[in-house]
Amino acid sequence: MNWMFESRSKDYQYDEDLERGSYVPTIKWYEFLLFPFIALPLAIIFAISEILFALAVFAYFFYEIAKNVADSGKLESPRLILTGIGIAIILPTLISNNLFDVSDHPIITFCAAVFVIVFTLAPLTGLVWRLFKQKPRFLKQ
Numbered sequence: 001m002n003w004m005f006e007s008r009s010k011d012y013q014y015d016e017d018l019e020r021g022s023y024v025p026t027i028k029w030y031e032f033l034l035f036p037f038i039a040l041p042l043a044i045i046f047a048i049s050e051i052l053f054a055l056a057v058f059a060y061f062f063y064e065i066a067k068n069v070a071d072s073g074k075l076e077s078p079r080l081i082l083t084g085i086g087i088a089i090i091l092p093t094l095i096s097n098n099l100f101d102v103s104d105h106p107i108i109t110f111c112a113a114v115f116v117i118v119f120t121l122a123p124l125t126g127l128v129w130r131l132f133k134q135k136p137r138f139l140k141q
Contacts, residue, residue, distance in 0.1 A: 062118070062121075065118065069122075069126025073130055075127070076123070
């Protein structure tokens with residue numbers, strides 16, 4: 001009667017018993033403990049790569065705006081440039097006089113900074129770039 005309580009194979013793997021649905025886990029229990037040590041560096045690398053990608057896209061658009069202004073010599077939207085200059089003057093004044101708290105309104109601060117960079121600094125950088133591309137007047141004859 002001992003044959004009823006003995007296992008079917010000695011190694012308990014049941015490799016040849018594929019038809020009956022036996023399951024051998026591919027990951028051991030102690031390998032689950034290593035998961036945070038593998039997942040955390042991968043998450044950090046992913047986050048850093050996403051930040052670098054966003055900065056590269058932002059730098060590309062900044063470059064394109066500045067290049068278009070440098071090539072044409074015309075500002076496409078001078079009112080936006082004046083608005084950005086106004087924001088660049090008013091917002092730091094409000095912050096320094098404690099009338100505007102950055103920690104209470106981080107989205108407004110971030111959007112204002114992006115607006116100033118894209119619509120004011122990029123076109124003005126293009127104008128300066130055009131100025132440096134021109135030959136000096138004393139060399140023109």
